[in-house]
Amino acid sequence: MKLKIGNFHVKDIVFGSELSYRDGVLTIDKEKALDFVRQDPHITEAQLHIVKPGDMVRLFPVKEAVEPRIKTNGEPLFPGFSGPVTGAAEGETKALKGCSVLAVGRHWGGFQDGLIDMGGEGAKYTYFSGLINVVLVADTDETFEQKEQQKKNHAVRLAVHKLAEYLAACVKDLTPEDTDEYDFEPVTKRDSGKNGLPSVIYVMQLQSQMEEDGYNDLVYGWDANHMLPTFMNPNEILNGAVVSGSFMPCSSKWSTYDFQNAPVIRRLYEEDGKTLNFLGVVMSNLNVALEQKERSAVFVKELARSLGADAAIVAEEGYGNPDADFVACIAALEDAGVKTVGMTNECTGRDGQSQPLVTLDEKLTAIVSCGNVSELIELPPMPVVLGELESLARDGVSGGWSDDELLGPSVRPDGSIIMENNAMFCGDQVIGWSQKSMIEF
Amino acid sequence: MVKEIERAGLPVVQMCNLLPVAKTTGANRIVPTISIPYPLGDPKTSREEQNKLRYHRVGVALSALTSDIQEQTVFKVDI
Amino acid sequence: MKKAIMYVNQFFGQIGGEDKADFKPVIRAEQVGPVQPMAAQLHGEITHTVICGDNFMGSNTEEALAFIIGELEKLEFDLFIAGPAFQAGRYGVACGSVCRAVSRRFGVPVVTSMHVENPGVEMFKKDMYIMKGGNSAVKMRGNLADMARLCNKLLDGEPLLGAEAERYFARGIRHQAWTEGNSTAADRAVDMLLKRVRGEAFVTELPIPKLDRVPIATAIHDLSKAKVALVTSGGIVPVENPDKIQSASATRWGRYDISSMDRLESGVFKTIHAGYDPAAADADPNVVVPLDALREYEKEGRIGKLDDHFYTTVGTGTTQGEAQRMAREMVECLKKDGVDAVILTST
Numbered sequence: 054m055k056l057k058i059g060n061f062h063v064k065d066i067v068f069g070s071e072l073s074y075r076d077g078v079l080t081i082d083k084e085k086a087l088d089f090v091r092q093d094p095h096i097t098e099a100q101l102h103i104v105k106p107g108d109m110v111r112l113f114p115v116k117e118a119v120e121p122r123i124k125t126n127g128e129p130l131f132p133g134f135s136g137p138v139t140g141a142a143e144g145e146t147k148a149l150k151g152c153s154v155l156a157v158g159r160h161w162g163g164f165q166d167g168l169i170d171m172g173g174e175g176a177k178y179t180y181f182s183g184l185i186n187v188v189l190v191a192d193t194d195e196t197f198e199q200k201e202q203q204k205k206n207h208a209v210r211l212a213v214h215k216l217a218e219y220l221a222a223c224v225k226d227l228t229p230e231d232t233d234e235y236d237f238e239p240v241t242k243r244d245s246g247k248n249g250l251p252s253v254i255y256v257m258q259l260q261s262q263m264e265e266d267g268y269n270d271l272v273y274g275w276d277a278n279h280m281l282p283t284f285m286n287p288n289e290i291l292n293g294a295v296v297s298g299s300f301m302p303c304s305s306k307w308s309t310y311d312f313q314n315a316p317v318i319r320r321l322y323e324e325d326g327k328t329l330n331f332l333g334v335v336m337s338n339l340n341v342a343l344e345q346k347e348r349s350a351v352f353v354k355e356l357a358r359s360l361g362a363d364a365a366i367v368a369e370e371g372y373g374n375p376d377a378d379f380v381a382c383i384a385a386l387e388d389a390g391v392k393t394v395g396m397t398n399e400c401t402g403r404d405g406q407s408q409p410l411v412t413l414d415e416k417l418t419a420i421v422s423c424g425n426v427s428e429l430i431e432l433p434p435m436p437v438v439l440g441e442l443e444s445l446a447r448d449g450v451s452g453g454w455s456d457d458e459l460l461g462p463s464v465r466p467d468g469s470i471i472m473e474n475n476a477m478f479c480g481d482q483v484i485g486w487s488q489k490s491m492i493e494f
Numbered sequence: 495m496v497k498e499i500e501r502a503g504l505p506v507v508q509m510c511n512l513l514p515v516a517k518t519t520g521a522n523r524i525v526p527t528i529s530i531p532y533p534l535g536d537p538k539t540s541r542e543e544q545n546k547l548r549y550h551r552v553g554v555a556l557s558a559l560t561s562d563i564q565e566q567t568v569f570k571v572d573i
Numbered sequence: 574m575k576k577a578i579m580y581v582n583q584f585f586g587q588i589g590g591e592d593k594a595d596f597k598p599v600i601r602a603e604q605v606g607p608v609q610p611m612a613a614q615l616h617g618e619i620t621h622t623v624i625c626g627d628n629f630m631g632s633n634t635e636e637a638l639a640f641i642i643g644e645l646e647k648l649e650f651d652l653f654i655a656g657p658a659f660q661a662g663r664y665g666v667a668c669g670s671v672c673r674a675v676s677r678r679f680g681v682p683v684v685t686s687m688h689v690e691n692p693g694v695e696m697f698k699k700d701m702y703i704m705k706g707g708n709s710a711v712k713m714r715g716n717l718a719d720m721a722r723l724c725n726k727l728l729d730g731e732p733l734l735g736a737e738a739e740r741y742f743a744r745g746i747r748h749q750a751w752t753e754g755n756s757t758a759a760d761r762a763v764d765m766l767l768k769r770v771r772g773e774a775f776v777t778e779l780p781i782p783k784l785d786r787v788p789i790a791t792a793i794h795d796l797s798k799a800k801v802a803l804v805t806s807g808g809i810v811p812v813e814n815p816d817k818i819q820s821a822s823a824t825r826w827g828r829y830d831i832s833s834m835d836r837l838e839s840g841v842f843k844t845i846h847a848g849y850d851p852a853a854a855d856a857d858p859n860v861v862v863p864l865d866a867l868r869e870y871e872k873e874g875r876i877g878k879l880d881d882h883f884y885t886t887v888g889t890g891t892t893q894g895e896a897q898r899m900a901r902e903m904v905e906c907l908k909k910d911g912v913d914a915v916i917l918t919s920t
Contacts, residue, residue: 164820164821164847177751202820202847203847203850203851251767251770253766262849262850263850264850264852265850265852302821302890316757316758316759317759317762317763319759320759320760320763321763324763324767328767329766329767329770341849341850363770364766364769364770366762366763366766368762373848373889373890374848374849392766392769392770394762394765394766394769396758396762397779399747399779400890400892401746401747401748401892402892402893402894402895403892404746404892404894405746405747405748406745406746406747406892406893406894407892407893407894408782408893409747409779409782410779413781413782413784414781415781417777417779417781418777419765419766419769419775419777420777420778420779421758421761421762421765421778422778422779423758424749425747425748425749426890427822427890427892428748428749449820449847451821451847451890452822454819454822456817457824458824473822473890474749475821475822475890482758483758484758484759485757485758485759485762486757486758486759487757487758488751488752488755488756488757488758489749489750489751489752490749490750490751490752490758490761490778491747491748491749491750491778491779492735492736492737492747492748492750493735493736493737493743493744493745493746493747494733494735494736494744494746494747494748
């Protein structure tokens with residue numbers, strides 16, 4: 054089961070009179086692209102911008118990031134979300150690398166939205182500051198949730214998924230500059246050399262804490278809240294089967310771009326057949342009731358045992374009560390003799406003195422830690438803001454506040470900000486990008 | 495919070511769903527609830543059922559306050 | 574030039590040995606014993622030496638500290654140094670006690686040094702920088718150099734690189750930092766996994782801390798005479814959220830009168846907790862704060878009385894420090910109102 058991703062390394066993106074890709078330059082006909090976005094009647098206002106690493110631009114509220122790609126067989130890029138359900142494990146996909154399409158609210162933010170600074174000292178906090186980004190700033194007719202803290206952000210999220218596919222259409226028939234091949238061999242059809250290596254599974258705990266539809270991560274369009282842990286071909290994750298949701302403080306979230314490029318999957322593929330035998334992904338979730346958490350842990354453990362996994366990496370897309378799912382899952386795997394490494398962020402508080410996870414277990418012996426959600430971050434004003442910065446203080450954004458006895462409001466009249474790391478767009482990068490860790494001071 | 499209340503000598507019972515969290519944070523008397531967003535009444539069930547469950551579990555919590563315990567205890571509920 | 578003051582015991586203060594351990598504290602405008610070599614390395618001036626006998630500090634701690642703090646109030650300084658205390662238990666505890674008192678009163682950074690087996694390490698490491706020192710005075714030079722290096726960073730306002738890199742005992746304060754060589758989490762995880770399966774040594778990035786326990790409070794013997802209060806971390810508030818309790822990382826709490834109510838009505842109360850789906854709690858706040866059930870028990874006489882107020886805040890993202898402070902403030906009210914027992918609901 055082979056997935057080929059043909060890469061086009063984008064060096065620059067400009068607006069012009071056509072949609073084209075030539076010599077590393079992606080040209081976008083802005084008006085036509087906006088017309089495409091406006092085909093959805095729920096989009097009431099739309100602007101398109103291009104921002105590059107080092108630009109002194111602040112983006113807020115950022116709701117999603119997607120890598121522009123197209124499948125050469127004409128199937129939808131995000132089956133079950135942007136089109137009908139089709140398989141995603143194999144085939145050929147073409148990708149515009151080094152760039153992303155970002156969804157930014159024109160006015161309204163919420164609990165789950167985040168901030169990106171393209172330049173200055175704030176740029177080190179997000180992965181997307183290092184990419185060239187096509188930014189869709191949009192407003193929608195979803196007035197029912199404008200004043201709600203929790204937002205589904207459906208229209209604008211769908212818009213950037215579709216826009217990503219629309220933009221990549223210009224490379225559909227071009228020859229890629231290089232190609233990544235991900236060949237996932239059926240687990241019973243591997244040669245003895247590979248079978249003799251330590252077998253590893255990657256357990257992804259998707260954000261799925263909302264009971265109502267429309268907020269959680271989707272797997273082939275299916276709400277991860279309604280899912281039991283299941284075995285997946287890693288290619289499916291790299292190829293659009295998983296779409297990011299709209300809940301959870303932003304620094305803990307994984308965007309759709311993160312799933313498309315999942316660094317742990319790619320590193321495990323590199324090691325596959327050399328140092329380990331990559332058995333695949335166990336797709337799990339994060340739940341709101343203890344019984345559900347325990348059930349998922351049992352499923353993961355039994356899948357691991359049945360597959361014969363010697364070792365596992367478990368990563369959680371969240372913090373707070375999801376830590377209970379994370380800890381329970383690792384403890385269950387360790388009980389079954391599966392040597393496990395966990396990947397998470399921590400909540401040690403602004404003072405760094407709180408208990409790092411809400412539950413702890415001595416069975417967690419090998420953890421990679423990617424940041425402190427409540428670290429205070431203060432940043433100077435930016436000459437350009439796309440979106441509406443006031444939303445950081447006004448709309449119940451996790452990590453922002455309208456007032457604080459000691460710190461004042463998150464957004465100051467001069468445009469400087471003070472916020473918690475919580476509000477950095479997909480900032481803790483537990484998906485695998487994170488160059489941050491946690492140390493004792 | 496529960497620890498600070500207990501430290502002050504007030505017997506306290508924690509009603510929560512995430513038993514591992516309560517155990518980690520050091521609550522001594524724990525009564526389980528049914529979920530995080532609705533600890534004491536599942537909106538998918540009838541008003542009467544919710545009331546019955548809530549009355550029962552709060553009753554268990556009251557018993558917990560009168561129970562002499564030697565170690566961290568999770569009290570059993572029937573519904 | 575920045576100023577520092579240094580504390581030593583009777584032995585290093587050149588008063589005498591064990592026979593002088595009852596020596597009362599003094600403060601001298603000179604550099605005595607190890608203070609001199611420390612001063613030579615410091616980006617600042619050591620203006621005074623405080624000397625006290627270890628036994629005097631041990632058995633008359635309050636008096637000794639009161640004298641030292643009183644004398645220091647007359648002086649200006651930016652940093653306080655004590656020791657190094659090596660493995661000397663009484664000296665280590667003395668250094669820790671003085672440093673903590675100075676830090677609390679003046680808010681200046683305090684630095685000492687002890688051997689890992691000095692009981693002062695466990696007692697005081699959370700309150701100050703304790704450099705990882707040698708076990709005896711043979712290590713004086715190296716220990717002073719280590720202390721001076723950290724002191725200079727503090728005096729110069731240079732950011733610290735963490736407990737491990739700076740060689741002081743971890744204080745239980747964890748902050749994020751960029752990894753050396755900017756290695757990614759994916760690489761760190763896979764490398765750690767490979768080490769684990771090969772049986773090689775690896776270092777976890779999150780050592781699991783030991784849990785803190787409190788003694789079990791005595792049970793209520795006659796509940797029918799007891800006053801019971803409801804506390805929640807589920808963020809139930811009057812709809813207008815009068816105390817502006819934050820929906821995450823809360824620093825505020827509320828206390829609301831329920832004396833005339835038999836249940837919490839939807840539309841009058843709601844949840845502002847951002848960490849869970851609010852639909853069920855908004856539709857019926859009693860699922861989080863079970864006022865209705867407790868009123869029934871009150872009518873039946875199972876409990877003596879339900880407190881006239883319920884207490885509320887938000888648990889999500891709230892730091893332990895803030896939760897502790899808020900709980901202490903609540904306890905004050907609870908005790909004043911004669912509450913005997915508490916039911917705490919959390920989400």
